[in-house]
Structures are given as C-alpha cells and as structure tokens.
Amino acid sequence: MTHLRIVADENIPALEPLFGDLGDIIKLPGRHMCADDLVDADVLLVRSVTKVNKALLSKSRVKFVGTCTIGTDHLDKHYFNEAGINWSAAPGCNAGGVVQYALAAMATYSPDWSSKTVGIVGCGNVGGRLYRTLKALGVALKVSDPHKSSTDIPELTTLDDVLTADIICVHTPLIREGEHPTENLINAANLPVINPNALLISAGRGEVIDNQVLYEHLKSTPTLNVVLDVWSGEPDILTPLMPWLRCGTPHIAGYSFEGKLNGSLMIYQALAESLAIDPLAINARLDAVKREILGEQEALAANSINEAVLATYNLKADHQLIEQAIESGEPMKTAFDKLRKAYWQRRELGHYYCPQKSGKIFDFLQLVNSVKK
Numbered sequence: 001m002t003h004l005r006i007v008a009d010e011n012i013p014a015l016e017p018l019f020g021d022l023g024d025i026i027k028l029p030g031r032h033m034c035a036d037d038l039v040d041a042d043v044l045l046v047r048s049v050t051k052v053n054k055a056l057l058s059k060s061r062v063k064f065v066g067t068c069t070i071g072t073d074h075l076d077k078h079y080f081n082e083a084g085i086n087w088s089a090a091p092g093c094n095a096g097g098v099v100q101y102a103l104a105a106m107a108t109y110s111p112d113w114s115s116k117t118v119g120i121v122g123c124g125n126v127g128g129r130l131y132r133t134l135k136a137l138g139v140a141l142k143v144s145d146p147h148k149s150s151t152d153i154p155e156l157t158t159l160d161d162v163l164t165a166d167i168i169c170v171h172t173p174l175i176r177e178g179e180h181p182t183e184n185l186i187n188a189a190n191l192p193v194i195n196p197n198a199l200l201i202s203a204g205r206g207e208v209i210d211n212q213v214l215y216e217h218l219k220s221t222p223t224l225n226v227v228l229d230v231w232s233g234e235p236d237i238l239t240p241l242m243p244w245l246r247c248g249t250p251h252i253a254g255y256s257f258e259g260k261l262n263g264s265l266m267i268y269q270a271l272a273e274s275l276a277i278d279p280l281a282i283n284a285r286l287d288a289v290k291r292e293i294l295g296e297q298e299a300l301a302a303n304s305i306n307e308a309v310l311a312t313y314n315l316k317a318d319h320q321l322i323e324q325a326i327e328s329g330e331p332m333k334t335a336f337d338k339l340r341k342a343y344w345q346r347r348e349l350g351h352y353y354c355p356q357k358s359g360k361i362f363d364f365l366q367l368v369n370s371v372k373k
C-alpha cells in the first residue's frame, strides 16, 4: 500500500493509533492551515475551523478530505465534486455530547423542564436524539424542521410556533442558500415571538442567531434566559453579549471525550474503506483504539435526573471559561481557540452506569443508550 502523507489538525485525537500505519502524519493548527502546508499531502484531516476550498487545495494532490466533525459548512463540497476529491464527515459523532449539554442547560436554568414545553429547531442527529430522549420522558414537544414529515414527528409545526415554547433548543446546521437557509434564522422579526422568560439554547452554528440583534433584544428583554455555545464570527465573538447571557461557552457542546474520539474513528473508517483495506482489519483497529482509550464505565449516584445530568456535567463551570478569558484581557480572537484546545475531559452520560439495577436513574441511563440511533 502507498505510504500516505497525511496533514491533520493537531486537535484531532488518536491520530497515531488510527492513522499511523497509513503514512506520515503532519500535525498543524487547523485555524491557520494554508496552501503551502499541503503541497505534498495526499490526505487532509480537519475539524470545523479549517475552511477547505479551492484556495487551500490548489497546490496539492489531496484526494481525500475528512472532517472529524458533524458540521460541514467549512467544506466546499461543490469544489470537491468538480475536482474529484473524495470527502467524508462524521455525522452524529458528538450528538451525545450536545444532548448532554442541552440537558445540563435545562437542569441548570429551568430545573422543572419535565413539566414544560420544549421546542426543537432542527431535528437531525442532535435534535432527533434530544427529541427521542424527551419524548420517552413524557415531555411536551414542538419541532420545526422543513425536511421532516409529521408522520415521523407528530409534533412538527412552524418555526414561529416552536418559538412560543418554554424552552427552545436550536440544532440546525448553517445553510446559507437554497429553499430553507438557516443563516439568521432567529432574527429581529422573530425574537419578539419568544416568551420573555423562556430558555433559549443555541448549539448548532453561531450564524443561525444574529448575535448583534440578540444583544439588542436582550438589552430590552433581560429576563430571557439564553445559553449560547456557538457564536457569530468565531473566534472573534461579540463579548459584550456575555453579561446578558445566562451562560456562554466556547463552542464545546460537542466536546465530549467520546464525541471527539468518535469523529476520529469515523474518519479513519471512511479513509480505510476508500483505500480498500480489509474490513476485518478496519474493525479490529477501531475496536482496539476504543478499548484502549475509552476505558471502563463509571458508577453514577444520583437521586433525580437533574442531579444525574449535573453530576456528569457542571455547565456553570464552562460558563466561567469565557468570563475568565475576558477578565484576563487576552483578545478573544486568540483566547477562544485556547479554551477549546485545553478543554477538560468530559465523559458523556453513556459512560456512566447506575449501580442499582432498577429505578429512575437506571431507567434514564438505559434510555440515554437506547436513543443513540
């Protein structure tokens, strides 16, 4: 087999154990990759911070681009098709981490969420998993997604109706063109539809909510509880928005330990399949890496679902990350990525088991595992 030259974002976990046998791995900061870095590259492995387009690939012979992320708005897929470049993403890889984030936000800022109506905007891998979890727990739901049918999702309704819910979770991709664009989907015209005491959680892409408009809206409606993980213009975010939020985090909803590793595993599988490596060998490597890195499950003691969620993830601590960076005086343009790079090892709910073999917490953890697909 040809020895490949693999250029990869340095923040991709498990690069050596997964890709080491395929060739040389050159690790670079994803945000600053340039065409000269790729001159001799065969394979490019990125995360969401690298814009992969003709300009980046013009000097290279790259024939495979893999993004170890769910989002693909940083990839110029039209150009890949034109240039015959094979590409792959990691759909759903960190959906468990984002659902954990949404549940932690609800447990922290609306602890009686189970008796509220939850609206979900975008019901794909992330929104769909949240939908199935909440539905199984008996929560009232409203969903908007132009690509779904009410046969599958009886709670399907208009965006404006979803925005009347007590809790609104936004999980759409960033789509700039076409029939159903999501750029500025939440804007000056529809922010006033949201109940002034509602909880709005945004963990899709920053540009889905016009941040400047949100800032102006919060100045006149400070009771609106906003949890923002994704921001317009990352990493140079609108920091004056921070004091008006209940919680602001540096795009880490999907940064669970499992979520990041899953991204690497999925891209290794896609690349190895494209190289026609024996499927048994691919599976053996995936299993070995998972066994080695994920380790044993841990016991979780809690008296309620909220307690269980917050025992796995204290969201308020993550809110302090940006606050501390602002206090330090470092420009957000550099601080934002540093916070993400140094992010702590957050294990998903699925990493935990309930030592009691029945009861509320046992059932909840079983549910978390059953909604994965």
Ligand SMILES: NC(=O)c1ccc[n+]([C@@H]2O[C@H](COP(=O)([O-])OP(=O)(O)OC[C@H]3O[C@@H](n4cnc5c(N)ncnc54)[C@H](O)[C@@H]3O)[C@@H](O)[C@H]2O)c1
Pocket (backbone or CB within 6 Å): 070, 071, 072, 091, 092, 094, 095, 098, 121, 122, 123, 124, 125, 126, 127, 128, 144, 145, 146, 147, 148, 171, 172, 173, 174, 175, 180, 181, 182, 185, 203, 204, 205, 229, 230, 251, 252, 253, 254, 255
């Ligand atoms: N904050 C994070 O760390 C994080 C982690 C993972 C994913 N994401 C983002 O979340 C997005 C969603 O992830 P996913 O895995 O669920 O993607 P997905 O593609 O599986 O689902 C997206 C859903 O949004 C729907 N949609 C498209 N346009 C819409 C519109 N105008 N209104 C309502 N719904 C619309 C689609 O039909 C689809 O069902 C990703 O594209 C990514 O950008 C963020």
Ligand SMILES: O=C(O)[C@H](O)[C@H](O)COP(=O)(O)O
Pocket (backbone or CB within 6 Å): 011, 046, 047, 048, 049, 068, 069, 070, 071, 072, 094, 251, 252, 253, 254, 255
């Ligand atoms: O799209 C995704 O999968 C998520 O937004 C992911 O968490 C992005 O992480 P990044 O690529 O920016 O490290």
